[in-house]
Amino acid sequence: MHRRAFIKSAVLAGAALSLPAGFAPFVHRIEAAGPPDLVVAQGASPAGITRAAVNGLGGIRRFVSRGAVVVVKPNIGWDRTPEYAANTNPEIVATVVRLCYEAGAKTVKVFDHPVADARRTYKQSGIADAAAAAGAVVRFVDERKFKDMRINGLALKSWPLYTEAIEADAVINLPIAKTHGISGLTLGMKNCMGVMGGWRGRIHQRIDESLVDVTRVVKPSLTLLDAVRILTGNGPQGGSLTDVRRLDTVAAGVDPVAVDAFGATLFGMKPTELGCVRIGHRAGLGRMDLARMNIKQIRL
Amino acid sequence: MMKHLRRLSQGFFLLLFLWLFLKTESTGADELAYPVRIFLDADPLLFFTTALATRSLDQPFLWVLIVVVVTALLGRVFCGWICPLGTLHNLAGALKRGPVRSRPANGYRYKYYLLVFLGVSSIFTVQLSGIADPLALLVRSLSVSVHPALQVATTATFDAIYASFPAGIVGVSEWIYGGLKQIFLAFRQPLFLQSASIGGLFLGILALNLREPRFWCKYLCPLGALLGLLSRYALLDRTVSEGCDGCGACARTCQGAARPDGKETWRKAECLACMNCDDACPRNAVRFGFSRKKPVASLDLGKRRVIGSMTAGLLAAPLLRTTPLSRPAAAEPKLIRPPGALEEKEFLRRCVKCGECMKVCLTNGLQPTLLEAGIEGIWSPMLVPRIGYCEYRCTLCGQVCPTGAIRRLSLAEKAEVRIGLAMIDPGRCLPYAHARSCIVCEEVCPTPKKAIWFETAAVKTRDGQTLRVKQPRVDLELCIGCGICEAKCPVLGEPAITVSSLGESRSQDRRLLLS
Numbered sequence: 001m002h003r004r005a006f007i008k009s010a011v012l013a014g015a016a017l018s019l020p021a022g023f024a025p026f027v028h029r030i031e032a033a034g035p036p037d038l039v040v041a042q043g044a045s046p047a048g049i050t051r052a053a054v055n056g057l058g059g060i061r062r063f064v065s066r067g068a069v070v071v072v073k074p075n076i077g078w079d080r081t082p083e084y085a086a087n088t089n090p091e092i093v094a095t096v097v098r099l100c101y102e103a104g105a106k107t108v109k110v111f112d113h114p115v116a117d118a119r120r121t122y123k124q125s126g127i128a129d130a131a132a133a134a135g136a137v138v139r140f141v142d143e144r145k146f147k148d149m150r151i152n153g154l155a156l157k158s159w160p161l162y163t164e165a166i167e168a169d170a171v172i173n174l175p176i177a178k179t180h181g182i183s184g185l186t187l188g189m190k191n192c193m194g195v196m197g198g199w200r201g202r203i204h205q206r207i208d209e210s211l212v213d214v215t216r217v218v219k220p221s222l223t224l225l226d227a228v229r230i231l232t233g234n235g236p237q238g239g240s241l242t243d244v245r246r247l248d249t250v251a252a253g254v255d256p257v258a259v260d261a262f263g264a265t266l267f268g269m270k271p272t273e274l275g276c277v278r279i280g281h282r283a284g285l286g287r288m289d290l291a292r293m294n295i296k297q298i299r300l
Numbered sequence: 301m302m303k304h305l306r307r308l309s310q311g312f313f314l315l316l317f318l319w320l321f322l323k324t325e326s327t328g329a330d331e332l333a334y335p336v337r338i339f340l341d342a343d344p345l346l347f348f349t350t351a352l353a354t355r356s357l358d359q360p361f362l363w364v365l366i367v368v369v370v371t372a373l374l375g376r377v378f379c380g381w382i383c384p385l386g387t388l389h390n391l392a393g394a395l396k397r398g399p400v401r402s403r404p405a406n407g408y409r410y411k412y413y414l415l416v417f418l419g420v421s422s423i424f425t426v427q428l429s430g431i432a433d434p435l436a437l438l439v440r441s442l443s444v445s446v447h448p449a450l451q452v453a454t455t456a457t458f459d460a461i462y463a464s465f466p467a468g469i470v471g472v473s474e475w476i477y478g479g480l481k482q483i484f485l486a487f488r489q490p491l492f493l494q495s496a497s498i499g500g501l502f503l504g505i506l507a508l509n510l511r512e513p514r515f516w517c518k519y520l521c522p523l524g525a526l527l528g529l530l531s532r533y534a535l536l537d538r539t540v541s542e543g544c545d546g547c548g549a550c551a552r553t554c555q556g557a558a559r560p561d562g563k564e565t566w567r568k569a570e571c572l573a574c575m576n577c578d579d580a581c582p583r584n585a586v587r588f589g590f591s592r593k594k595p596v597a598s599l600d601l602g603k604r605r606v607i608g609s610m611t612a613g614l615l616a617a618p619l620l621r622t623t624p625l626s627r628p629a630a631a632e633p634k635l636i637r638p639p640g641a642l643e644e645k646e647f648l649r650r651c652v653k654c655g656e657c658m659k660v661c662l663t664n665g666l667q668p669t670l671l672e673a674g675i676e677g678i679w680s681p682m683l684v685p686r687i688g689y690c691e692y693r694c695t696l697c698g699q700v701c702p703t704g705a706i707r708r709l710s711l712a713e714k715a716e717v718r719i720g721l722a723m724i725d726p727g728r729c730l731p732y733a734h735a736r737s738c739i740v741c742e743e744v745c746p747t748p749k750k751a752i753w754f755e756t757a758a759v760k761t762r763d764g765q766t767l768r769v770k771q772p773r774v775d776l777e778l779c780i781g782c783g784i785c786e787a788k789c790p791v792l793g794e795p796a797i798t799v800s801s802l803g804e805s806r807s808q809d810r811r812l813l814l815s
Contacts, residue, residue: 079693079746115744115788117662117691119487123328124693140487144462181742181754182770201740201790205730239692239748 036296038253043300046091046228052298053252063221066104068169076112078237079120085229085244088176090130097134110136112194146197153213155206160197173220177227179235186236187263188223188256189215189276208275223259224252257286302575310387317384324659340702345523349422349429350703353649375531380572385434392506393513407519408557413609415525420613430652440655444492445499493667518557528569535590543585550577620676628809632672633800636683639717640698640707643806650705653679657697663688685783692746720781721803729796731769735759741785751778
């Protein structure tokens with residue numbers, strides 16, 4: 001029994017360790033002029049790599065100005081505790097909140113419009129407590145603050161969106177990397193769906209176009225992808241530790257398509273395999289050609 | 301003097317009751333922070349009828365024991381000083397203007413007949429006491445009707461102000477609204493089937509106070525009757541001195557049906573120990589004190605009537621249970637019981653229809669039955685996935701159930717309990733019937749290995765285009781029947797995936813799968 005458990009953990013650990021090599025071809029150590037397109041930070045401390053990634057992009061002041069009202073939008077979609085990798089790592093959320101306040105933000109709001117019961121997702125994910133401890137205003141969504149907005153997008157003509165997210169000075173998108181039945185993976189663009197009200201299930205009919213539309217309206221100024229733990233099966237909800245892999249990684253960028261394109265590689269997928277990445281690239285929302293990007297890698 | 305003390309006590313217990321009621325709500329943690337069902341735990345009627353119906357004594361009994369001992373020593377102080385419904389009757393009775401019409405002389409006996417009926421029917425395993433038990437009735441009425449209706453009214457008011465008043469006023473109103481949300485309103489608007497009828501019944505019972513204050517307590521309350529029986533030999537006694545001139549001031553203030561105005565007529569079992577007669581007596585002739593006198597007026601219920609109530613109790617079982625619903629194949633498929641609910645027969649012996657589980661249910665999915673579980677099971681809990689599903693890691697209904705009809709489950713046990721099975725209607729499902737992507741059901745399926753999986757299929761659109769869509773399938777081995785797929789299915793009204801109670805793990809004879 002011990003031997004079997006050891007072999008299992010050794011195989012998993014080996015797989016996890018070898019994964020960075022999988023995306024190595026995309027990572028360039030050459031420093032180009034100006035901030036890099038993407039920063040990939042790796043290390044044992046989620047707070048440490050979060051800070052390093054943001055600093056690598058030029059620092060939080062690039063995104064948050066003094067007196068700003070900032071929305072930090074993690075994934076708080078499911079009633080799962082952090083080790084199941086169904087919600088954004090609470091330490092990452094708290095660190096980003098602290099960074100915003102360090103840049104002089106007036107208010108930092110943290111919320112999500114979860115699928116499961118909001119009280120349980122906020123509590124069980126550890127995000128409500130961690131973000132509140134960092135000084136964020138953590139509120140459940142108020143149904144009255146969804147306003148029907150014109151989108152005129154590829155799939156969505158108009159939809160009720162959360163006014164606080166639309167009116168904020170800056171939106172910082174904090175997705176976690178997971179598998180997902182209809183969209184393949186759920187990364188940054190999928191996480192923007194959290195600002196949608198109404199009967200959201202309908203957007204599954206044209207999920208990829210819808211995600212591009214919503215991301216275009218939300219306009220996240222920074223996307224920081226949580227890959228400290230990723231969910232490799234039974235996503236987006238998970239529930240089994242065998243589906244969780246620990247990568248101790250975050251990836252940050254201004255371009256939401258680029259971050260998602262990179263996120264795909266964490267699962268051994270090509271960026272073009274993700275519909276929303278392909279369509280986002282074609283529609284000019286961002287780029288997916290990782291080979292031509294300046295990607296800075298940091299190891300702590 | 302005693303009146304003020306009593307009112308203080310009544311106010312305290314009413315507020316405690318209401319506060320615990322409002323706290324019967326999730327905070328997101330796995331456990332509730334307060335002993336919210338403590339009043340129901342202290343209810344001797346629910347305790348004894350459940351014990352009789354189940355022939356077991358496995359319920360918590362500490363609080364019941366305290367109430368029984370206190371009643372045996374001091375009389376019906378529970379009715380006069382503690383019972384939150386009694387206090388509400390007092391408040392409603394304060395609206396009564398003018399003199400009380402002459403009361404039926406022996407009306408107080410009806411509650412004993414009701415008690416006999418409930419007791420005898422519970423011996424024959426029919427548990428109906430919760431329908432008339434004051435605490436179960438109050439919790440149920442507040443949960444299902446009063447609180448939801450107050451929330452509808454509050455929200456509508458503040459929404460109207462929010463939508464159409466200038467910012468200054470909205471600032472103030474939102475501040476008040478925020479406070480109300482913190483202390484009074486439920487996290488999300490609760491909405492229940494039969495809200496109007498259950499609430500109407502409750503208002504009707506309160507309205508009886510306009511005919512005569514504490515009408516319910518005097519004539520109808522079966523718990524009052526039980527406590528009356530227990531209090532017949534109470535040590536706290538009432539004496540009237542020679543100074544009494546029969547002015548009748550005490551009779552006008554009596555809250556029970558105790559007839560305090562005649563020396564030999566005082567009925568100890570009907571005295572709520574409100575002590576109004578002591579306060580009201582102009583000659584100060586009334587005194588409450590401890591003695592070991594025998595009860596003066598005997599409780600004469602009339603043999604024929606008692607036998608009549610016993611017969612009714614005896615007939616309850618065959619009358620209510622002569623129904624095809626008891627056959628496995630004919631059982632109502634919509635009757636999805638909460639997770640941890642005992643096997644149906646055993647469940648009905650215990651469920652007192654108090655509505656605690658419905659109050660605490662995260663998603664509002666637990667609703668009162670009408671006839672789905674037979675007349676015997678009226679107002680017992682049923683999951684209606686269209687209204688709300690069973691949250692995978694929530695065990696609150698089992699935590700608040702006062703009689704163990706819903707077992708308290710650990711998170712590990714909860715994951716194993718199957719309350720039904722989901723099945724797909726390919727005639728309505730978008731990827732099957734309409735060549736459109738969907739599989740919302742697969743996304744929301746909460747089991748660690750998803751019970752809903754999908755096959756990728758090539759389908760043709762009207763213009764001959766071939767489309768690849770994912771068609772959902774249910775793994776019957778893994779499905780636990782939580783109903784989130786039905787709740788979130790975008791085909792509204794009559795969803796393309798529905799859950800029925802078929803296959804529920806509490807039933808031996810309604811299994812579907814061989815293994």
